[in-house]
Amino acid sequence: MAGVNYMAASRVYAKGAPPAVDALDLDIKDGEFMVLVGPSGSGKTTALRMLAGLEPLDGGRIEIAGRDVSDVQPKDRDIAMVFQNYALYPSKTVAENMGFALKMQHVPKDERDRRVREAARILNLDESMLSRKPKQLSGGQRQRVAMGRAIVREPKVFLMDEPLSNLDAKLRVQTRSQIAELQRRLGITTVYVTHDQVEAMTMGHRVAVLSDGKLQQCASPRELYDNPVNQFVAGFIGSPAMNLQTAPLTDGGATLAGTVIPLAAPVRAAAARDQLSEIVLGIRPEHLHLAAEGRYPDTAGQDGAGLADLTGEVLLVEELGADALLHVRLAGGDPVVARAEGRKPPGPGTRVTFRVDPADVFAFHPVTGARLAG
């Protein structure tokens, strides 16, 4: 039973500089797969290293399984870490690499061998591989050895720092699901750092989005996608990114590309309270429905607020196979990206009309970026 608890944990690298991690509060439950995601410099890796004990805390504390580990040596925290570059010992064989931590704990040799073999079996590492040196292995095999080194320790918490970033795209997708599956099977609390929001969404039970050292939102992938708390999370989660456009407020809505998009009463109330003259509208590419094809989602017509039509001109088409991404300039001049069915996307130069369900439109505060409740 080992949850992890960040309590106002902070890390400041240099006096006067903004904190790399700013009073992070994060409660990770036992057995949970928690992904820390954010752009580079967001503090996600620092947060992980603080948990590992590789970075000291400048404020707050961190608990593992209810025990304050803020001043505990890394080796005594009962954690295992998988590094981005694997950090295997080049002079040791695979088996020695995997068993090194156990050797340091004075675990007897046969017990060590047994656990190394067990970990190799779990990871589908061939027995013959155990006597090889890391440089004789492929990138994917090295990655598995690095995983094995963590598994062998049977720790309370796995820490993973972008463990897939050195693999090629295909292997990355494969390994992604293997790690998620393995974590589910072993049931060990895992904290996983990545800058790749697809990795975050597909692997995590919950995802913590960080930016500038601050926790923006921590929720399930679905919740992050459906209910981002601010403009940063909305723009970061989802691929391609959400279209964010500043739009002047009018009676009952906001004007985008000459069309009034109706806004829900609470949003209008919030905007009025802050005396806003404009707001930021967010529309996901998949919520811009091509009107020409006459294909509307069933939910669209049912909304009492009615549908909004946006017209524009296609600039560029990116074919992805199953679907296509349309880069469109709206009538007002704003560029947007829309997801269309891959079969017959309109070509560049075509004038198109999108139908938007106002229920799918997010509204954000133009200054603070906070979501205006809708």
Place this chain on the structure above:
Amino acid sequence: MTAVTAAEAPARTSRRARNRARELAGKTGWTVLGWVVGIAFFLPVLWMVITAFKPESAAETWPPKFTFSPTLAQFRVVFDGMGPYLEHSTIATIGSTILVLVLAVPAAYALAIRPVKHWRDGLFFFISTKMLPIVAAIGPLYVIALKAHLLDTIWVLIILYAAMNLPLAIWMIRSFMLEVPTEMLEAARLDGAGRIREIIEVIMPVVIPGVVSTALICVIFAWNELFLAINLTVTNAATMPMFLISSVPQEGLYIAHLSAAATVASVPVIIVGWIAQRSLVRGLSMGAIK
């Protein structure tokens, strides 16, 4: 139209030919220069080796003789006399090099892996000791050695050779240690390796080629050292370079004899250098760049 093309084609061909000729000339130039420099360095060594096989009478003629009946007479004399010198040189060289490594590895660790406070000052201090001309220090060194009853002992050479090579060794080993990936050291910390384990099991396997090349450089410098040896020792610790000097007699012919002695004295250094040439070049250039 066709006329233009016809006129242009030979022009283009000749331009291309000219470019190729220039490229070839450039390549040849560098090759020739390389050989000239190489031969300029190698010729004296070859001369020394050839002279060592000459009888004394043929060694100092002008113009030099290239036909002579080779003899091992000079080598026989050299081998007869060099026993104690060889022994002293070997002990001083190996002893000082071991001492250097024992001190330089922890020092480099403290300057690279877990830098101590003021590590920059420390690093500069080590190299600054090489800036003082050794002649300026020989007086005090002599007095200290005298008071410590170390004059004309092998210990004074071991200590001084170690001191002489230590700065370079620290700089070189430090630059090799900087190449050890930080993540690997962190992995070792997480795995629970203490400081000794970290050095022996994690860092040393990575830096060992660098340490070896550093050791070989120390061996070469210690083996060739003359100034300290000649000022602080007489007979009980006299080294090979002193043997060379001693083979110059007050009068009479000695070039062939000196050449034979010099050849013998060079052999260990040449062997060491040859064994280590690859890592040596890497070690030297790394020390220079970083």
